[in-house]
Amino acid sequence: MNTATSSATGPATAFAPVNHYLTVLQKYADFKGRARRSEYWYFVLVNTIVSMALSFTVSLISPTVAAVVNGLYTLAILVPAVAVCVRRMHDVEKPWWYALIPVYNFILAISEGTKGANGYGADPKASSVSSTLEPVA
Template identity: 50%
Template sequence: MNYVVETFKKYASIKGRARRKEYWYFILFYFIVAFALSFIIQLTGLTILQFLSLILLPPVITVGARRMQDIGKPWWYSLIPIYGFILATKEGDKGSNAYGSDPKAL
């Protein structure tokens, strides 16, 4: 849960790096919330809940960008569907890179 909170703290920042755990825990959290919201929307018909899932979109994009920077790639690589997924599973660079210090070392 700490990784989800940490991602929300960096809500609109693509500076720095994100570990694999931070990225995948937030993606898991996002899919659980999106599934629950879609289920509630189907049951109740409240379309206002669709905006809640849109609120979660910026942190998904920024954590993906920070994940790409952890492996030394530019942020926009997270926008390439299959290649971005493959890169998101790769271990991050050891030590500092152009995007900051190693988050594992902290």
């Protein structure tokens, strides 16, 4: 029995949030395709935790240095964050600019993606589910 099967988003382990975060960083400037809800929200969760931990840790040295380091981290993570947001909008079959609409973008981000292929690519949920299902020998 294989417990560490791999999927489109990385190995299926207890560290799924970190795997999704790293997947988003690997797709640094990929604005094409689709992102599942889990990929988007785990990225948001880990990004928030990293940002808060970084701010807290560096603020023990100096609040001014913490502000600079947090600003640099925010700049470094800006492009991947926008890219995953755009891919999330694509998953619900909306163009990128729907991410600019304040409340509606949140509703779209929590909505289930379009089942099957849409104009932005194949269903990421279907491809990851099919790759994790392996016949038992």
